[in-house]
Amino acid sequence: MRTFHGIYQDGVVTFCLHLPDVVGPVAVIVVFPGPEDEPEPEVLAWDWEEFEENPF
Amino acid sequence: MVSRICCGAPLGVRAVPIVVETDVRPNLLKVSIVGLPDTAMRESKDRLIPAITNSGFALVRDDIVINLSPADLRKEGAAFDLPMAVGILCAKGIVPESRTRDYWFLGELALDGHLRPVRSVLAIAECAREQGAAGIFVPRGNGGEAALIAGLAVYEVAHLAELCRALRSREEIEPFRPPPEEDGRDESAVPDFAEVKGQAGAKRVMEIAAAGHHNVLMFGPPGSGKSMLGKRLPGVMPALNERESIEVTRILSCSGHLKNQPVPVRRRPFRAPHHTASAAAMVGGGSHPRPGEVTLAHKGVLFLDEFPEFPRIVLEVLRQPLEDGWVTISRAVQQVTFPADVLLVAAMNPCPCGWRGDPRRRCRCSLERIQQYRGRISGPLLDRIDLQVEVPAVPISRIRKLPPAEPSRVIGERVNQARARQYGRFRGGLTTNASMSAKELEEHCRLPDALSEMLEHHVERLGFTTRVHAKVLRIARTIADLDGRDAICREDLLEALSYRQLDRPIESGTLQEAEVGS
DSSP: OOEEEEEEETTEEEEEEEOTTOSSOSEEEEEEEOOSSSSSOSOOEEEHHHHHHOOO | OEEEEEEEEEETTEEEEEEEEEEEEESSOEEEEESSBOHHHHTHHHHHHHHHHHTTOOOOSEEEEEEEESTTSOBOSSTTHHHHHHHHHHHTTSSOGGGTTTEEEOOEEOTTSBEEOOSOHHHHHHHHHHTTOSEEEEETTSHHHHTTSTTOEEEEESBHHHHHHHHHSOSOOOOOOOOOOOTTTTGGGSOOGGGOOSOHHHHHHHHHHHHHTOOEEEEOOTTSSHHHHHHHGGGGSOOOOHHHHHHHHHHHHHTTOOTTOOSSOOSOOEEOOOTTOOHHHHHEETTTTEEOHHHHTTTSEEEESSGGGSOHHHHHTTHHHHHHSEEEEEOSSOEEEEEOOOEEEEEEOSSSSSOTTOTTSOOOOOHHHHHHHHTTSOHHHHHTOOEEEEOOOOOHHHHHHSOOOOOHHHHHHHHHHHHHHHHHHHTTSOOSGGGOOHHHHHHHSOOOHHHHHHHHHHHHHTTOOHHHHHHHHHHHHHHHHHTTOSSOOHHHHHHHHHTBGGGSOGGGOOHHHHHHHO
């Protein structure tokens, strides 16, 4: 099952493609800018669906 | 007496019929060849007389005029030696011309009368059959190539004297019968993906490329395995079908690359020209146009390592053949069209120093230098490359711990299944997803509204063009085909979006930076 996992780092959220049975991300998919007002979001890691429903 | 002997001359990767007219008159022993012969052909006259006399036939005080018809077509090479020698023997009445009428002749003569193999035999044999010839005489070693053309009797001969004996006797000549083809004769020569440990993402991209015939651009630091991956791609592509096999064999034959390879060629071509290659070397050229690398890689892989180091003009001339699958070389006297249906695999470093994103060394390139380096690949050319993937360096300590990698055979089976779905869907029209037009995209990549909106949103956010939007859809279609599904799902689109990495701003980070962060 492919998953898309995002992490917050240095002001941006980077979503990566993860393949089954492979350790670590295999491709960067989308990079989102972090929240404009807050220096750091409360949540630092997301699955795609979670992020789509509630970005920050 | 004037004799007429049929043969053919290669023109591009095809051939045209040529008639060798020979007139012999008693006088001094002198041979003239007319009808636009090249240097090698003009030198034939110095080979013909010794070859004929050493085969046991006397030529004394004869004036010989040989005309190669049509006279306005430039002919080249030594393959006309045999038809000219047979023409002389017919004109002299040594060989009955009636025995030669239904046949074509082809071959280079040695001074002792032995025949040497020549190139372009397959194209000329094909032309002979189209012109209604009953058979063709070729030198020993060329029979297998000519025998690929069904409905044409092939006769292999080793010596001019042997041919003359056969033509002068009333006995039936035994046609050449090719030996049975060996199963899997080429498989061991293709490197296997099992030898590439790690690089799961890049291997996944190779599988998608092979399944949908999508062009690929890999970028990563030196030694990360880009070339290894590229060389293994032909091993997972579907086997050449009969028609493709004949096309590839004909190209190799006409370009003189067939040498002693078994025929027909079953292995997909892999060409990796150096970045100093000229535009003519890449797409073909010369006063008598010869195929270039893009044609030699027809139906196979054209691997361009150090992609931005190729001269701009060389990269730009690739745009048209990549789009159309053929290239036309025009010269003042003739125009030749070469097939050029290739899967392009390009490889490059992420920056001029090569180490951007690599945790082992620090990259010292400024943003401007990186932009300048990547800018050597024009936007229109980049638009023709469907898949762009980062190939990060894998530490040796990690490689050692990785389990054995999946062999090419297993990947190839999945690719074959995905191709079978495409053949079924396009029903004999298109063959792969990469060549879908806007109309076919509409028909075969229809998305529910929610997915359409999601894709449009991200395409706009990432600043992708409409052409890239279509490419993402084509890639998603191939990903769904690999998964055996008719409908494209959200994961297919997101995965396809992730393979357009060079379309994003350079500041957006690399896979290794993301990996370190996670």
